[in-house]
Amino acid sequence: MKRNKSGARRLAIDVRHVAVMIGAPTLMGALAGCVQIETPDKPIEINLNINIRQEVVYRLDGDAKKLIEQNSEIF
């Protein structure tokens, strides 16, 4: 029982050491192999309009007209 407990602890420590040993070179490697990215001088523009297709606009047209008519105070 006692031996089991200490055995388990030793195993836990070993695992942690192994993790550190594996982790350290990985981290070193990651730092050494840093990819340099140049920041663009122009702002990145994301065109959200790609989500709006003409067929969708045609489908919604009638409902849009109705909404505008029925809420003319805000349009």
Add this chain to the structure above:
Amino acid sequence: MGKNVMRMTKWKPTGWALAAVAATAAVALAVPSAMAQRDPAYAAARAAGQIGEQPDGYLGFATTPTPAIRALVQDLNIKRKAAYTASAQSTGSTVEQFAFTSGCNLIAKTKPGEKYQTPGGAWKTRDASPPERDARCP
């Protein structure tokens, strides 16, 4: 000049669609309904060209706004977004899709002298000719 010719050619195939739109609008105008009026301050800012319709379905500032006009537009745009959101849900579309479709209609409905924003982002004053709208507008 060349641009105008291009535009004319572009509109030709949609002649019937335009006629249908015009007919629908005419019927809508002919039928008297309990339509609420625009707030006088809003109507005045619109008529003065201080604010105008954007392609995205919201109001924008054609000139630097006064705090009062800014507040007015923000309030209207919040109300518009709420209306677009409800309609988007009932039509199974996104708020952006519904707002954009409304923007197509709202720019088409601008009256001569009122401002609207072109797809390129420039503010233009509406005249008698058709407004410059996104190619996806019906």
